[in-house]
Amino acid sequence: MGSVWSSPERPAYPHQALAVVLQVRVRRLHVMLWERPNEPFAGAWALPGGPLLAEETLGASVARQLAAKVEVEVLGHLEQLETRSDPGRDPRGRTVATAYLGLIPAHLDPALPEDTAWHPVDALPPTAFDHGSMVRSALDRLRAKLSYTNVGFALAPPEFTIAELRELYVAALGYDVTATNLQRVLLRRGVLEPTGEQAASGRAGGRPAALHRFVTPELAVTDPFAVFRPPSRDPDGQSRSPGYEG
Amino acid sequence: MGSVWSSPERPAYPHQALAVVLQVRVRRLHVMLWERPNEPFAGAWALPGGPLLAEETLGASVARQLAAKVEVEVLGHLEQLETRSDPGRDPRGRTVATAYLGLIPAHLDPALPEDTAWHPVDALPPTAFDHGSMVRSALDRLRAKLSYTNVGFALAPPEFTIAELRELYVAALGYDVTATNLQRVLLRRGVLEPTGEQAASGRAGGRPAALHRFVTPELAVTDPFAVFRPPSRDPDGQSRSPGYEG
DNA sequence: ACAAAAGTGTTTCGACTACACCCATGC
């Protein structure tokens, strides 16, 4: 197995696994890019990634290639984004590429190779191939998921104050969010819980902030139905319609 | 171009483009499958699709292969779902497959080839490869999007009564929805509008229903923020934070 | 008149926003 069985009717293509790795750094959302030394797109910045090898899945491939840039343990979350197949996306020849979204918690600052650097997502340098639009897709996905899931855990340190968490959300969402409401929404949903500890109060004084943590470090949908909720409390214990397991 | 440039470090794989085509038929959501005559999975049912050819994108490939089953014009919507890369997903050799979600409006009944048939999604026959789980993914995606977008247009005829639309939503969501609330939600959001016409009243009498249509036959997000809405009305005309175009 | 089907009025509810106010600390 692992051998390729292509034919004129069943052509084969090299497949790239790419990662859009995002992290909030000093109040701005950044993406990890490396600078291409060679043509095509010499000098332009590209997403980390590379060829899908014979025995690995795409997910494993992304993780492996990312390991060449940072320790994989720093990744708080990794999910598939989308697959690009434009025959002209690589001028050297056809490749298919699958992009992943990766998130790194803000308290980590992994060492990067020489050619690799963080770039604010709102001020990208010239990008190679279709990687710029992949960053855009990743951004859209992250922002949507911040609203209806608990992905925040992958951007935040294990423990944090609400003010710190607010900074992360503001940076990631790109618009202002109040600490008050952020706290209440996430507590109400059971996404956040207080640790019981307190942070030291700042140099200028002020009430010390309570530390919080995310209840579960696993992706979960916390606001599943924007509308069209299934009929609510059912008095007789029957739930939903028959025929679907849910 | 179109020639493949693989190497040991850059192996190539045949790539499948598959379609999960869904339609509501007699109050149940169905998926289009064809029965495999040959091994592997002889007798099992598979998603329509096939090899990605040299000069086409995945989207074009899906459309082309679907054309072998039905006229493509019947498709109300087509979007990429996810890419599967398990090396063992095809016992004959490694392939990568990208699944698409396709929707056909309920008023159409396209002719199908001999080997192809509609199956209720809640009672699938034995499925080939990983196609069963792809159907599941498509279902999840459709259900989510019914709530926060106007995808309904791709399931419904050009004009319909609220009662008819309700049937479609109930079938697709798998749980009950009241006509009253469905109408109000969709009207409030500006997704639906009355045509001004009326449907003939039923055989048993009853008030004739007003006909409605979807305002736009293009996918649009109608309920973008579940929470973390950006700060509301801004008195000074400035919106959002600077630095992000949105 | 009565049944059937569609649609509206109205109440309730839950979740989020907004903003004023109170609390705890450093100086």
Place this chain on the structure above:
DNA sequence: GCATGGGTGTAGTCGAAACACTTTTGT
């Protein structure tokens, strides 16, 4: 005590669910 930052109390708003009631047709 007072500035600084954190947190709570509470009212307002909005969208949706629930359900009773009215409207319009056929028999």
